[in-house]
Amino acid sequence: MNKIEDILNSAKxxxxxxxxxxxxxxxxxxxxxxxxKKKQLIWRGAxxxxxVAAMAVFFFFLFPVSNVEPSEILAKVKNNYGNIxxxxxSNNFDNQLLLFGKQGDTLNLRVEQIIDFTSDxxxxxxxxxxxxxxxxxxxxxxxxxxxxxxxxIQPVNTLSKPNFIAVQKLIEDGQVENENTDTLHLFxxxxxxxxxxxxxxxxxxxxxxxxxxxxxxxxxxxISFEVNREVDLDEYFITNPVQLLNEMExxxxxxxxxxxxxxxxxxxxxxxxxxNPFTKSKFQSxxxxxxxxxxxxxxxxxxxxxVLIDSLRLDSSINFDADFSDLRELKTVSIDGNSGxxxxxxxxxxxxxxxxxxxxxxxxxxxxxxxxxxxxxxKKEKFIPAGHIRL
Amino acid sequence: xxxxxxxxxxxxxxxxxDPEIFGKLxxxxxxxxxxxxxxxxxxxxxxxxxxxxxxxxxxNNLWNFKWSxxxxxxxxxxxxxxxxxxxxxxxxxxxxxxxxxxxxFENGSLASYDEHKIxxxxxxxxxxxxxxxxxxxxxxxxxxxxIVLKYFEEKSIKExxxxxxKSEGTIKSLIHRAVNMLKEKIxxxxxxxxxxx
Numbered sequence: 019m020n021k022i023e024d025i026l027n028s029a030k031x032x033x034x035x036x037x038x039x040x041x042x043x044x045x046x047x048x049x050x051x052x053x054x055k056k057k058q059l060i061w062r063g064a065x066x067x068x069x070v071a072a073m074a075v076f077f078f079f080l081f082p083v084s085n086v087e088p089s090e091i092l093a094k095v096k097n098n099y100g101n102i103x104x105x106x107x108s109n110n111f112d113n114q115l116l117l118f119g120k121q122g123d124t125l126n127l128r129v130e131q132i133i134d135f136t137s138d139x140x141x142x143x144x145x146x147x148x149x150x151x152x153x154x155x156x157x158x159x160x161x162x163x164x165x166x167x168x169x170x171i172q173p174v175n176t177l178s179k180p181n182f183i184a185v186q187k188l189i190e191d192g193q194v195e196n197e198n199t200d201t202l203h204l205f206x207x208x209x210x211x212x213x214x215x216x217x218x219x220x221x222x223x224x225x226x227x228x229x230x231x232x233x234x235x236x237x238x239x240x241i242s243f244e245v246n247r248e249v250d251l252d253e254y255f256i257t258n259p260v261q262l263l264n265e266m267e268x269x270x271x272x273x274x275x276x277x278x279x280x281x282x283x284x285x286x287x288x289x290x291x292x293x294n295p296f297t298k299s300k301f302q303s304x305x306x307x308x309x310x311x312x313x314x315x316x317x318x319x320x321x322x323x324x325v326l327i328d329s330l331r332l333d334s335s336i337n338f339d340a341d342f343s344d345l346r347e348l349k350t351v352s353i354d355g356n357s358g359x360x361x362x363x364x365x366x367x368x369x370x371x372x373x374x375x376x377x378x379x380x381x382x383x384x385x386x387x388x389x390x391x392x393x394x395x396x397k398k399e400k401f402i403p404a405g406h407i408r409l
Numbered sequence: 410x411x412x413x414x415x416x417x418x419x420x421x422x423x424x425x426x427d428p429e430i431f432g433k434l435x436x437x438x439x440x441x442x443x444x445x446x447x448x449x450x451x452x453x454x455x456x457x458x459x460x461x462x463x464x465x466x467x468x469n470n471l472w473n474f475k476w477s478x479x480x481x482x483x484x485x486x487x488x489x490x491x492x493x494x495x496x497x498x499x500x501x502x503x504x505x506x507x508x509x510x511x512x513x514f515e516n517g518s519l520a521s522y523d524e525h526k527i528x529x530x531x532x533x534x535x536x537x538x539x540x541x542x543x544x545x546x547x548x549x550x551x552x553x554x555x556i557v558l559k560y561f562e563e564k565s566i567k568e569x570x571x572x573x574x575k576s577e578g579t580i581k582s583l584i585h586r587a588v589n590m591l592k593e594k595i596x597x598x599x600x601x602x603x604x605x606x
Contacts, residue, residue, distance in 0.1 A: 021600060021603075022588055022591060022592050022595070023560070023588065024603070025537065025541060025595075025599065025600070025603045026541065026556065026560035026561075026588075026591075027560055028537070028603070029535070029537050029538040029541050029560075029561070030448070030538070030560070030561045030563075031444065031447060031448060031532070031535060031538055031561070032531070033440070033444065034528055034531055035439070035440050035443060035444075036443070036453070036457055036524050036525060036528055037524065038524045038525075039457045039460075039461075039524070039525070040439050040440075040443075043435075043439075043460070043461050043464060044432060044435055044436075044439075046461075047428075047431065047432075047435060047464055047465065047468055048428040048429075048431065048432055049428075050428075050465075050468055
C-alpha cells in the first residue's frame with residue numbers, strides 16, 4: 019500500500035453524531051403529513067366504524083378530536099419556495115407600493131405584504147387562507163417592528179435574523195401548535211437602491227409593430243404572451259412591475275440545441291438557447307441538468323440555480339427518465355386591453371408536455387393608486403413595539 | 410451489501426405507511442449517512458442540513474423505491490451523493506463559510522447549538538483529514554465520491570458500484586485515477602504531518 023492510501027485510511031473522522039439533530043429530524047420525519055394522512059384515514063375510519071356500531075351522537079364528540087391533527091401541517095421546517103399569491107402596484111412618481119404575499123402550500127396561511135420602497139416601510143399580514151381572518155399583523159419602519167395587540171400566531175426567533183421571520187400557529191392559550199413542524203418562513207427582501215427608481219413609465223405593454231408599420235388593435239380581453247426566463251424562485255420575492263416590464267420587452271423564447279457531456283460534473287446537460295423573437299438573434303445559452311431530485315439551470319455556467327422538484331410537489335407526477343429537452347419556464351402576462359394595465363403574471367415550468375404552475379402575481383384593482391401612508395401608522399391601529407429589525 | 414434486517418424488503422414496505430417502522434430505518438441509517446456527508450463536505454452544518462434533505466427525500470420517494478434494483482442503503486447513499494453534489498454545485502462560487510450561519514437553528518434548541526459547536530471543534534482538530542479533504546474537494550465529483558466511499562466509508566467495490574450505479578470495473582478504474590490525481594494535489598507537508606502524528 020502506498021503512502022497516500024495509508025493517509026486516506028487513517029484520516030477518517032471519529033464516529034461522533036449530532037444526537038440533538040438526529041432526534042429533532044426523527045421527530046420531524048415521523049410527524050410528516052405523509053404518515054398523518056394515513057393515520058387520519060385510519061382514525062377517521064375508526065370513527066366511522068364507531069359511529070355505525072355505536073350511537074350517532076358520538077359523532078359530535080369524536081369529530082373535533084379528529085381535527086386535532088391538522089392536515090395542513092408542513093412536513094419540512096423550511097418552505098423556501100412558497101408561492102406569491104397576490105400583488106399590487108402603485109406608482110405616483112413619488113412612491114412605489116407593492117403588495118405581495120407568500121403562501122406555504124401545506125399551511126393554511128397566506129401572507130400579504132405592503133411595502134413602501136421609498137420610505138422603507140413594511141406592513142405584513144398573515145391571514146387564514148380560508149376565513150381571510152388576520153392572524154398576525156406587523157408594521158416595520160425605521161428599523162422598528164410593531165405588532166398587533168392580538169396576534170393569533172407565534173413568531174419564532176423573529177428578531178435574530180434581519181431578513182427573516184418565522185411564525186408558528188397558536189391554537190389556544192398561547193400554546194404553539196405542533197412545535198418544530200408548523201412553521202412558515204417569510205422573507206423580507208430589500209430592493210437595491212438602484213432598482214427602485216428605474217423608469218416608471220413602463221406600465222403599458224409596448225405592442226410590437228407589424229411589418230406594415232401598423233400597431234395591432236388592442237383587444238378587449240387580456241393579452242397573454244409567454245416569456246421564457248431563467249428559473250429562479252427566490253427572484254419572485256423581489257420581483258416588481260418595473261422588472262417585469264423590462265423582461266417583457268425582450269419576450270424571449272427557448273430553443274433546444276442539444277445534449278452536452280459536462281466533463282467537470284461528469285453528467286449530461288441539455289443545452290437550450292434563448293432567442294429573441296424580435297431580433298431573431300440568439301444571445302444566451304442555458305445549461306440544464308437533472309438528476310432524480312432536482313433540476314439545475316445554469317445560465318452560461320456563470321450562475322447556478324437549483325430548483326428542488328419535491329418543493330414544487332412534482333415528485334409523484336414526474337417520470338424522471340423523461341426527455342427534458344422541452345424544459346421551459348413560462349411567464350404569462352395578462353394585460354387588460356382597455357386600460358393597458360397588467361392584470362396578472364403567472365409563472366410555470368413546462369416539460370415532458372406537462373405544465374406545472376409555480377406562482378402567480380395578481381395586480382389588484384387599485385393599480386397606480388397613490389400610496390396611503392396610514393397603512394404604516396402604528397398608532398392608528400394600536401400596534402405595540404415588538405423590537406428592532408434591520409432591513 | 411450487508412442487510413440491516415433479515416426481512417428488510419418487508420420492513421421497507423411497512424415503513425411507507427408506518428412511522429414507527431420508518432423510525433427504525435432512520436435509526437439504522439442516520440449515522441452512516443451523516444458521516445458520509447460530513448466526509449464529503451467537512452462541514453458540520455452542511456452535513457446536518459444535507460442529511461435532513463436526504464431523509465426527507467427518502468421519505469417522499471419511498472413509495473417509488475424498487476427493491477429489485479438496489480439495496481435500500483445504496484439507494485439512500487445515492488440520494489445523499491446527489492445532495493452533496495448539489496451542495497458543491499450551489500456553493501461553487503459562494504463562500505462556504507456563510508452556510509453554517511443559516512444552519513437552521515431557528516427552531517433548534519440551545520442543546521443542539523452547543524452540540525453543533527462541539528462537533529465543529531472536534532472536526533477542526535482533525536488536521537490531516539481537513540488537509541486531505543481540501544485536496545479531495547478539488548477533484549471532480551465522480552472522483553470525490555469514490556475516494557470517500559472507499560477510504561472513509563470503507564465500502565467494498567461492489568457496494569460502491571451499487572451506490573453509484575456503475576460497473577465494478579469502472580469503480581476500480583475511478584479509484585485508481587482518483588488516488589493518482591490526489592497524489593498530485595495534496596500538500597507534501599501532509600506526509601510529514603502524518604509521519605509525526
